Amino acid sequence: MRKVLLTALIAAAPAGAFAAGLExxxxxxxxxxxxxGANMAGLSAMAKGDVEYDGARAETLAGNLKIMTQYNIGHLYAPGTSNADMPGKTRALPAIWEDQAGVGEKGMAYVQAVNELNEVAGLDKAEMGKALQKVGGTCKGCHDDYRAKDF
Ligand code: HEC
Structure with a gap:
């Protein structure tokens, strides 16, 4: 009985399950x-003075960004997941798959800026603000070329 159920489940899986997997x-x-974005928002609120600068908190948020640069996001960019393949679900432009060297360069610039941010985030508000702007510029640098403005 159990075996039959399992077989039925497996047989039922493929078609729909794959599409759901990509979503x-x-x-x-x-x-x-x-x-x-959440970590950047926390840092930028401190840089702007909307929230009081707190070195320990700045260090934590900058550290989160750094940890996330070590996450290998490649597996989330499976073929078939551009905005041409899945309109309305993603803003990832097909250029990402066509120009991996270009994306890599944008990614490297971002990682470099995050590393620099981490050197100063916890030490000084003005230095943190400057480094943060640089990071923000590298976010935008990638979005301009590889993220669609709208869905
Ligand atoms: C190397 C390229 C690259 C870098 C660097 C990058 N992004 Fe993006 N970002 C993307 C792409 C591509 C998307 C679209 C993803 C999608 O819709 O599937 C995106 C989407 C987003 C979104 C929208 C998420 C949603 O709700 O759909 C936010 C917010 C965002 N990025 C923030 C940032 C911030 C903040 C930084 C810098 C700290 C950053 N990104 C750095 C490529 C990048």
């Missing part, structure tokens, strides 16, 4: 960037 990947990918 999950895209959601995870967007979640990754939302996390970046």
């Amino acid at each position: 999950d990947l895209v959601e995870a990918r967007r979640g990754y960037y939302k996390m970046l």
Whole structure:
């Protein structure tokens, strides 16, 4: 009985399950960037003075960004998950798959800026602010070329 059920489940899986798998990947990918956004928002609120600068907190948030640079996001960019393949679900432009060297360069610039941010984030508000602007510029640098403006 159990065996039969299992066989039925496996037989039922392929068609729908694969599509759902890709949607999950895209959601995870967007979640990754939302996390970046959340950490950046906390840092930028301190830089702007909306929230009082707190070196320990700045260090934590900058450290989170750094930890996330070590996450290998490649598996979330499966073929078939561009905005041409899945309109309305993602803003990832097909250029990402066509120009991996270009994306890599944007990624390297970002990682470099995050490393620099980590050197100063906990020490001084003004230095943190400057380094943060640089990081923000590298986020934008990638978005300009590889993220669609709208869904
Ligand atoms: C190397 C390229 C690259 C870098 C660097 C990058 N992003 Fe993105 N980001 C993308 C792409 C591509 C998407 C679209 C993902 C999708 O829709 O599937 C995206 C999407 C986003 C989103 C939207 C997530 C959603 O809800 O759909 C936010 C927010 C975001 N990025 C913030 C940031 C921030 C903040 C930084 C810098 C700290 C950053 N990104 C750095 C490529 C990049």
